[in-house]
Amino acid sequence: MDIKDIMFSQAAIKEIEEIRAKYPTARAALLPALYVAQREFGWLSPEAYEAVSEILGVPKAIARGVGTFYAMYKNRPMGRNVVQLCTNVSCMILGAERLVDFLKNKYGLEPGGTTPDNRFSLVIMECIGACGTAPAMLINDDFYENLTEKYIDEILEKYR
Amino acid sequence: MITVNINGKEIKLEKAVTVLEAARSAGIKIPTLCWHEQLEKYGGCRLCLVEVEKMPRLQTACTLMVTDGMAVRTETEAIADVRRGILEFLLINHPLDCPYCDKAGECELQDLVEKYGPTTGRFKEKKRRVTENLQDPVIVRNMERCVMCTRCVRMCEGVQGASAIGVIDRGGHSHIEPFSGNRYNCEYCGNCVSVCPVGAIMSRLHRHSYRPWQVKENIETVCPYCAVGCTVIAQVRDDVIKRVVPRIGSPVNNGMLCSRGRFGYEFVGDPERLTSPMVRKNGVLEETTWEEAIGLVAKKLAEIKDRNGGDAIAGIASPRCTNEDNYVFQKFMRAVIGTNNIDSTARMGYAGAQAFIENIFGQGATGNIISGLSNSDTVLVAGGDPTTINPILGLQIRACSRKGGNVLTIGHVRGLRNFSPVELTPGGGRETALLERIVSELVSRKGLPGSNTILESRIKTVVDAAGAGKADVSEKDYPDFIGKLTASGTPAVVIGKDLLQSAGSGYKLFLLCAINYLINGRLYLLSDHANEQGMLDMGCAPDLLPGYRPVGYAEFRKRYENAWKTKISERPGLNIFEMIEAAGKGDLKAMYVMGENTVFNLPDGANVEASMRKLEFLVVQDLFLTETARLADVVLPALGWGEKDGTFTNMERRIQRVRKTVNRAGMEDWRIIAEISKNMSFGMNYAGSEAVFEEITKISPLHRDLTYDEIAAGNVIYPYKGEPLRGAVGEIPLNKPETASDGKITLGIDRVLFHSGTLSRKSPALVKMYSESVARMDPGTAGALSLKDGDMVRISSKSHSIELRLSVDGEVEPSVVLVPNIFEGKGALSLAGNILDPVLKAPAVCATEVTVESVGKVSS
Structure with missing residues (x-):
């Protein structure tokens, strides 16, 4: 068995192969292919890198170099839902740091940590371009702005 | 013609080069850290910044191409300021553990700081701390010392082609790591160690055991492993090889080495090395004196020769020994023992294949220059992985692919998998049919060139035969494969031993020769022993005298008889397999094995051992008590690689000097044999290996008039002019194998x-x-x-x-x-x-x- 068959669903392998076909070189397809892997497993494990590298024919050390460079690839296990909260200047001024405390106190969610039930992980991230509607956060691929403690309660309800 | 002015000096250049290269050509040194002559330009370290007139900012000399009329200054106060600043930044994190670091003394950062750097730093916070990684058995990584020049990554990816290491993480956290984070599990070429300018990536073999300035001698010699014959420099201290490094600019490997070449030198000082001769007494091998051992060998061999004739004795030569050793050995067998029973493990494919190929194309057909492979537009690889058998040759194929050349393989070649190979994987049973199909298709697409009528008549036989050209080629790569092969302009064909040791090897080799002829390619025959070619050149074959003169012709024999002042038997001797068979039958009474482990390196070792046990007298001359040596009646310890002078001839037929690096008591293989010869009343008096070589150059038509001085630079490739030395070009035997049975x-x-x-x-x-x-x-x-x-x-x-x-x-x-x-x-x-x-x-x-x-x- 190849590692890619162990790691990926046939649909995911096909998706990566289709991504590959859109680019002139295999390396160019690395970023979107790594996103597929991250979507499938929640994070980029060594096996996930190996599997992507096998499908694309890109050396695995190169794949890992790319995946560890960009902040939005996760190189350690994540909870089912990844909360990415901005604490950069605008968000900070409008109370993001209070929201960090709120998540810690109410949900037991430490920055960089995961809840014991594996429901949420919290990642403090840099600016996501929502300065006019700060504070802002991402949950998985969904975007939320004008955050308040009450609003966060409502949002988190949607993610189990 | 481009004229540039650097520091007020007019430099005229034929073609546009970088400012750095232009400056170097005029002897002006510009400091660099990330730049390395073997690597792609990078422009990362900024140390080579120079001032260029009419350009607003400082420019990196390593990436800026010169233009006509350019005026450059490389040493100004502004530049010095910048360099000082860069070095101060590097020293924020680089530890000042030079007294402890193995690199001190040859560290490029140390040299740069000493010359350009600040004497104090202003950074008040703590340095980055990273624990030294000792998880790998061979390579140690100390990422505190890393200056992120990425030379190692560029070497690994762009030159070696292994892509085993990468830059992991970002910014201040970035570091170099193999994929696993710990063990490398890579090709272990160690070329990253070579190019690291600081002590970040180092070999563990000599860790903390010496300082670069304590190296008494840098001795240039040839690697003992494969037939590529890489130049290596052995660094010696206190009679121990501390390190083996390549040399940039050396003729074969140009600054590159493989795992065996770089890290495989420790056998030289192995405690299990034999030091004293041994003689079997009451069934047990016991240490004895040289006098007794040599006397006994001489006595027993003379006795058997008198009783059963010289042909009851056989000798096995060694592709690991020097030309001098092998020459003296075959001379001993022919002149003293009086037999042509001399052969070697080259019979496992290399000797037969080379003779077959040269029978078709002429002498030297397999002696093509290795570095030329990278300039081919197409390389066809069949029967083995060049990147493991002859790794440095493999690099040339990778380079060919990188330059846009086509790599075509028959069978999956693991070492080339990342080099966009066009692969056909017929499997053992279908290989012959596939090769026939390729030949047929090339003939119909390109026609016959008309220059070799005997070969063409044979090709016609193949093409006309029923079934030929009808092989199943359902593989999706086939059209691409045959298309690229047909269109190739400067092709090369690389043949490995797996093919030569398969069923129907002779026929498959013929088909590859046919393909090579039809595409007008150059042939490369892979060989895994350092001096396999040289050993054959020296006449260690039952039918050929030194320089490939057939033993069967009195006219040829005369030259050797005159030189050796004795008669040479006209009867070709037994080959290595016939020797084992004859020993088993009791026809062969004695064997002299020099530097070969026949029990391990011949097929069916149990049978080889049983047969050799039947010998009345067995002499084994080796470095270690091998499986074969344990059977011997007399074991003679010889000096090995690194301990003696001599020459090796690589697969290109490049004759290179092998030099003594450490002093050991003992005798070279040839000297032991000469001593035995003297005891058998045949004087062989050579002052040293150079004297042996001198005799070779007088007698072998291929080595005529060469001297040690001439070959010292490694640029002597012995001459050939396509003339047949082995006898006239005649028949090309074809022997089509039965189709292999499937399922087994x-x-x-x-x-x-x-x-x-x-x-x-x-x-x-x-x-x-x-x-x-x-x-x-x-x-x-x-x-x-x-x-x-x-x-x-x-x-x-x-x-x-x-x-x-x-x-x-x-x-x-x-x-x-x-x-x-x-x-x-x-x-x-x-x-x-x-x-x-x-x-x-x-x-x-x-x-x-x-x-x-x-x-x-x-x-x-």
Whole structure:
């Protein structure tokens, strides 16, 4: 068995192969292919890198170099839902740091940590371009702005 | 013509180069850190910043191309300021542990700081701390010292082509790491160690054992492992080889080395090395004096010669010994013993294949220049992985691919998988039919060139035969493969030993020669021993005298008889397989084995051992008490590589000097033989190896008039003009094999990058890289036998069985079990049968049918 068959669903392998076909070189397809892997497993494990590298024919050390460079690839296990909260200047001024405390106190969610039930992980991230509607956060691929403690309660309800 | 002005000096240049190269050509030194002459330009370290008139900012000299009229200044106060600043930044994190660091003394950062750097730093916070990584047995990484020049990554990816390491993480956290984060599990070429300017990536072999300035001598010699013949520099302190490094600009390897070459030198000082001669007394080998051992050998050989004739004695020469050793050995057998019974393991494919090829194309057809491969537009690889057998040659194929050339392979070649190969994987049974189809298709697409009528008549026979050209080519790569092969302009054909040791090897080799002829290619015959070519040149073959003169012609013999002042037998001797057979039958009474482990390196070792046990008298001359030496009546310890002078001839026929690096008591192989010869009343008086070489140059038509001084630079490739030395070009025998039966599992030899066998298993670093022989099988074949990865399996052939751990590996072809021939008692060749190809006279090792069964899982 190849590692890619162990790691990926046939649909995911096909998706990566289709991504590959859109680019002139295999390396160019690395970023979107790594996103597929991250979507499938929640994070980029060594096996996930190996599997992507096998499908694309890109050396695995190169794949890992790319995946560890960009902040939005996760190189350690994540909870089912990844909360990415901005604490950069605008968000900070409008109370993001209070929201960090709120998540810690109410949900037991430490920055960089995961809840014991594996429901949420919290990642403090840099600016996501929502300065006019700060504070802002991402949950998985969904975007939320004008955050308040009450609003966060409502949002988190949607993610189990 | 471009004229530039650097520091007020007018420099005229033929073509546009970088400012850095232009400055260097005029002897102006610009400091660099990330720049390295073997690597792609990078422009990362900013130390080579220079001022260019009419350009607003400082420019990196390593990336800026010169233009006509450019005026550059390389040393101004503004530049010095910037350099000081850059170095101050680097020293924020670089520890000042120079007193402890092995690199001190040859550290580029140390030199730069000493020359350009600040004497104090202003940074008040703590330095980055990273623990030294000692997880790898061979390479140690100290990422505190890393200056992120990425030379190692560019070397690994862009030159070596292994892409095993990368820059991990970002900014201040970035560091260099192999994929696993710990062990490298890479090709272990160590070329990253070569290019690291600081002490961040270093070899563990000499860790904390010496300082670069304590090296008494840098001795340039030739690597003892494969037939590429890389130049290596042995750095010696207190009679111990501390380190082996390459030299940039050397003729074959130009600054590159492989795992064996760089890390495989420790056998030189191995404690198990034989130091004293041994003689069997009451069934036990006991240490004795040289006088007694040599006297006994001389007495017994003379006795047997008198009683049974010289032809009752045979000699086996060594592709690991120097030309001088082999020359004196064959001279001893021919002139003193009076027999042509001399052969070697080159009979396992190389000798027969080379003779066959040169019979078709003329002398030297396989002596093409290795570096030329990278300039080919197409390289066809068949029958083996060049990147493991001859790694530095393999690099040239990778370079060819990188330059846009086509790599075509017959069979999956693991070492080329990332180099966009066009692969055909016919499997053993369909290989012949596929090659026939390629020949037929090339003939119909390109026609016959008309320059070699004998060959063309044979090609016609193949093309016209029923069935030829009808092979199943359903593989999707076939149209691409044949298209690229047909369109190639400067092709090369690389042939490995797996093909020469398969069923029907002679016929397959003919078909490859036909392909080569039809595309007008250059041939490369891979060889895994340092002096396999030279040994054959020296006449260590039953039918050929030094320089390939056939022994059967009185006119040729006369030259040698006059020189040696004796008669030479006109009867060709026994080849190595016939010797073993004759020993088994009792026809052969004595054997003299020089530097060869016949029991391990010939097929069916059990039979070889049983046959050799029947000999009345066996002499083995070697470095270690090998499986073969343990059978001997007399064991003679010889000086090995690194301990003696001489010459090796590589696969290009480049004659190179091998030099003594450490002093050891003892005698070279040739000197031991000369001593025995004297005891048998045949004077062989040579002052040293140079005197032996001088005799060779007087007698061999290929080496005429060469001197040690001339070959010192490594640029002498012995002359050939396509003239047939071995006899007239005549028949090209064709012997089409039976189609192989399907469904059976056959043996394959796994050629492991880290090992050559006898020498490598005594090199601890190489053993750490690969410490246990593992059998490899593809998932389908293993699954059908209910075998799982990690199982202990028993592999049995008609003659023998061995137990190994199994690795299930998708890169192995179906119905084959690959077994390496490295460690004692676990050798693939012990399983192999002794069926010889009728044309090449090489054993069809890879056609051996075996069974594989589980003997239970072992917990590791």
